[in-house]
Amino acid sequence: GENVEQHPSTLSVQEGDSAVIKCTYSDSASNYFPWYKQELGKRPQLIIDIRSNVGEKKDQRIAVTLNKTAKHFSLHITETQPEDSAVYFCAASAGTASKLTFGTGTRLQVTL
Amino acid sequence: GAVVSQHPSWVICKSGTSVKIECRSLDFQATTMFWYRQFPKQSLMLMATSNEGSKATYEQGVEKDKFLINHASLTLSTLTVTSAHPEDSSFYICSARDWGPGRVTGELFFGEGSRLTVL
Numbered sequence: 620g621e622n623v624e625q626h627p628s629t630l631s632v633q634e635g636d637s638a639v640i641k642c643t644y645s646d647s648a649s650n651y652f653p654w655y656k657q658e659l660g661k662r663p664q665l666i667i668d669i670r671s672n673v674g675e676k677k678d679q680r681i682a683v684t685l686n687k688t689a690k691h692f693s694l695h696i697t698e699t700q701p702e703d704s705a706v707y708f709c710a711a712s713a714g715t716a717s718k719l720t721f722g723t724g725t726r727l728q729v730t731l
Numbered sequence: 732g733a734v735v736s737q738h739p740s741w742v743i744c745k746s747g748t749s750v751k752i753e754c755r756s757l758d759f760q761a762t763t764m765f766w767y768r769q770f771p772k773q774s775l776m777l778m779a780t781s782n783e784g785s786k787a788t789y790e791q792g793v794e795k796d797k798f799l800i801n802h803a804s805l806t807l808s809t810l811t812v813t814s815a816h817p818e819d820s821s822f823y824i825c826s827a828r829d830w831g832p833g834r835v836t837g838e839l840f841f842g843e844g845s846r847l848t849v850l
Binding site for chain 2: 661718724
């Protein structure tokens with residue numbers, strides 16, 4: 620089955636700096652890669668996703684890049700703000716209808 | 732976005748009792764729902780895929796007799812933790828995909844989660 624690894628497990632940045640979280644996956648059939656943000660005690664919320672037919676996608680301060688050859692994808696958050704502090708999960712699936720396999724999560728702390 | 736509601740949000744029970752958690756899609760129909768388990772500071776682990784009108788598909792290592800799943804309608808799936816023990820204490824989250832018009836294809840929406848504590 621699919622295996623998704625995520626790094627780093629914790630990340631602390633100063634407000635205004637950029638944050639980068641990286642994930643690798645094992646199943647070459649995977650073609651859908653969403654990123655979720657989970658605040659303490661709350662449900663995960665989709666923040667951005669990318670499909671294998673594109674290499675990069677951007678939505679305001681958030682961007683995701685995908686390298687299919689190397690089987691890795693990354694989340695980039697620019698101009699970080701305190702409200703960006705949360706746990707971020709990457710995930711992968713072979714098609715949007717298939718089950719998602721989640722990474723281990725990255726706890727992002729944005730300090731003032 | 733689409734709304735997935737989960738109930739109860741937290742429950743405390745005695746060891747040996749059974750607990751039922753409900754997951755509802757409030758504004759869309761879901762033929763498939765997913766049940767995840769999340770331990771503190773850990774990732775979401777898929778337990779099973781709930782299929783409307785048929786048996787659930789369980790992930791390897793998940794006891795189907797322990798975690799009973801029923802998906803009786805297009806808007807409701809239930810997870811029953813039978814004969815609960817302290818090691819079953821966890822955060823259980825359901826999710827469903829909304830394929831309705833205007834939705835990001837296959838976007839997965841999560842319920843609020845249910846925190847189970849078994850004494």
